[in-house]
Amino acid sequence: MRLPADPEGAWATIGDHLLGRFAGAIGAERVEAMLREGRFVDSDGALSGAEAYRAGAFVWFHREFAPEVPVPFEVGIVYRDERIVIADKPHFLAVTPRGRHITETAVARLRRDLGLPALQPAHRLDRLTAGLALFVVRPEDRGAYQNLFSGRRVRKEYEAVAAYDPGVELPVTVRSRIVKERGVIAAREEAGEPNAESRIELAERRGTLGRYRLLPTTGRTHQLRVHMHRLGLPILHDPVYPVVLPEPEPELFERPLQLLARALEFTDPVDGRAHRFESRLRLGEWPDPQTSDQ
Numbered sequence: 537m538r539l540p541a542d543p544e545g546a547w548a549t550i551g552d553h554l555l556g557r558f559a560g561a562i563g564a565e566r567v568e569a570m571l572r573e574g575r576f577v578d579s580d581g582a583l584s585g586a587e588a589y590r591a592g593a594f595v596w597f598h599r600e601f602a603p604e605v606p607v608p609f610e611v612g613i614v615y616r617d618e619r620i621v622i623a624d625k626p627h628f629l630a631v632t633p634r635g636r637h638i639t640e641t642a643v644a645r646l647r648r649d650l651g652l653p654a655l656q657p658a659h660r661l662d663r664l665t666a667g668l669a670l671f672v673v674r675p676e677d678r679g680a681y682q683n684l685f686s687g688r689r690v691r692k693e694y695e696a697v698a699a700y701d702p703g704v705e706l707p708v709t710v711r712s713r714i715v716k717e718r719g720v721i722a723a724r725e726e727a728g729e730p731n732a733e734s735r736i737e738l739a740e741r742r743g744t745l746g747r748y749r750l751l752p753t754t755g756r757t758h759q760l761r762v763h764m765h766r767l768g769l770p771i772l773h774d775p776v777y778p779v780v781l782p783e784p785e786p787e788l789f790e791r792p793l794q795l796l797a798r799a800l801e802f803t804d805p806v807d808g809r810a811h812r813f814e815s816r817l818r819l820g821e822w823p824d825p826q827t828s829d830q
Contacts, residue, residue: 551585609626609627611629627666680806692755708735714732734760736764
């Protein structure tokens with residue numbers, strides 16, 4: 537944090553500012569304990585709090601995180617070189633810190649396990665969705681890979697399990713306008729210029745279930761889940777579409793959303809190599825017939 541200007545002279549010391557800023561959130565006793573433990577530092581070392589306030593100075597500290605329920609699945613590594621990491625993210629693990637998910641995120645685990653503190657994701661993947669996510673190793677390369685996704689130069693292929701309905705004609709391309717409001721769990725479709733497009737194909741049928749290939753052209757939040765619901769084929773175990781269900785405590789790890797980011801295909805923006813990566817994960821409701829009896 538950078539110490540702000542203090543035109544009214546309210547903070548004689550750095551400790552005064554830290555108490556004024558953080559005591560309401562974690563308590564004055566905890567702020568004082570962190571100062572005694574040397575948890576606040578500047579460029580010269582640990583701060584006692586008695587130092588004179590200096591507007592514009594930088595202070596560093598580590599946040600203390602609330603306990604999180606561990607996601608009991610590993611993050612797989614599909615590919616790694618000096619610029620990128622392609623990871624197989626499991627269901628229930630967020631890609632980046634958000635809300636109450638901080639340490640139990642893919643980027644936090646990969647930074648720790650691979651020893652890559654600057655690692656950053658190049659795109660988003662829903663917490664409840666499993667499959668491929670691209671991470672960038674070096675900050676100077678981040679923009680090039682992020683622009684691949686924002687410029688729609690990545691072919692993404694997903695797989696989903698949902699009910700089979702012979703009355704739904706497939707393949708079909710679904711276009712609609714999707715709006716997702718901050719703080720509202722479910723996205724909604726509304727009238728207006730379409731901003732989301734997905735091609736939906738039936739890949740295989742087994743009795744009352746179908747395995748679907750989903751090819752999004754755009755990347756709106758919950759887009760594939762919304763479009764499958766629109767067709768009357770909500771993805772199996774979706775806790776939001778068609779009905780927002782109360783979040784269970786503890787989380788039902790045995791009933792993951794049956795949606796998988798199956799493949800990523802793109803031309804590397806740095807060296808021009810053509811890449812295609814495929815997930816090694818499988819959806820639990822569609823087991824491999826060659827291994828399901830073993």
